[in-house]
Amino acid sequence: MTDPSSREDDVVDAIVETLCAAAPSIRAGLPGRRVYEEGTNPSGERQLEADTYADELLLKRLRPLDGVGEYASEERPDVIDIGEGVSVALDPLDGSTNLKPNNVMGTLYSIYDEPLPTGGENLLAAGYILYGPVTTLVAGRDGVVSEYILESGIKRPLREELTLPGDPAIFSFGGRVNRWFDDFEAFARETERTEGMKLRYGGSMIGDVNQILHYGGVFAYPAQTDAPGGKLRQQFEGFPIGYIIECAGGRSSDGEQSLLSGTPEDIHDRVPVYIGNDSLVESLETRLD
DSSP states (O other): OOOHHHHHHHHHHHHHHHHHHHHHHHHHTSTTOOSEEEEEOTTSOEEEHHHHHHHHHHHHHHTTOTTEEEEEETTSSSOEEOSSSEEEEEEEEETGGGGTTTOOEEEEEEEESSOSSOOGGGEEEEEEEEESSSEEEEEEETTEEEEEEEETTEEEEEESSOOOOSSOOEEEEOSOGGGBOHHHHHHHHHHHTSTTOEEOOOSOHHHHHHHHHHHOEEEEEOOBTTBTTOSEEIIIIIHHHHHHHHHTTOEEESSSSOGGGOOOSSTTOEEOEEEEOHHHHHHHHHHHO
């Protein structure tokens, strides 16, 4: 009899390989899809043609896989039932507004062993493909984070057991400054004055988190006066990013607890996101109390 856990491992492998194989097509499709479509996505944000192209391509590639039960995307209002097995949640093109200035963006994935919406404790794996000067994959699984170079959709190991550097170097804070709550602004100003810390913010959550992973520091997309429940999606962004950072020895928080502790009622529920070196996120949580 086949071990169920072994079968899940095989399915996760197949999903990640499929996402990697799709990366060259997504990247090649970006130049001609830099205009906005009519309407908005389920979160009320305008969609670029590149967003829907990446979403449709990934669904097409994942649908035939044996062992994939559900597909959910930040670009779609509902979960799509495609069979029996694990659930896949994607932000097909995080940071797509960076197409205009030609900055970094990526594909963010999370894989669960329960139907969606579901909590972070049901994650099997999470990661992202980064479309930067080179295409890379950062994959979290079984408590370990690894980084790969993608060449023609095939991954080649770059770094195994990736961990946050012990000496944090950068901070990256999103949202409108005039809409930050006072307690977060106080933390931000304190961080700015910390010796050795530098501001780096690129407008793509994946790109900013990737810098934290490589240089150490703190990333935040905080609760704001016009969005007290946060801006980033818990299922599509909060859980996978929290999982990656915690597997890499860092800390994640929604301001009170680990990002992996909550359970959304809807796949498009939002959450404040704070991740980075343990000491910095702990200090931030204390400030937000």
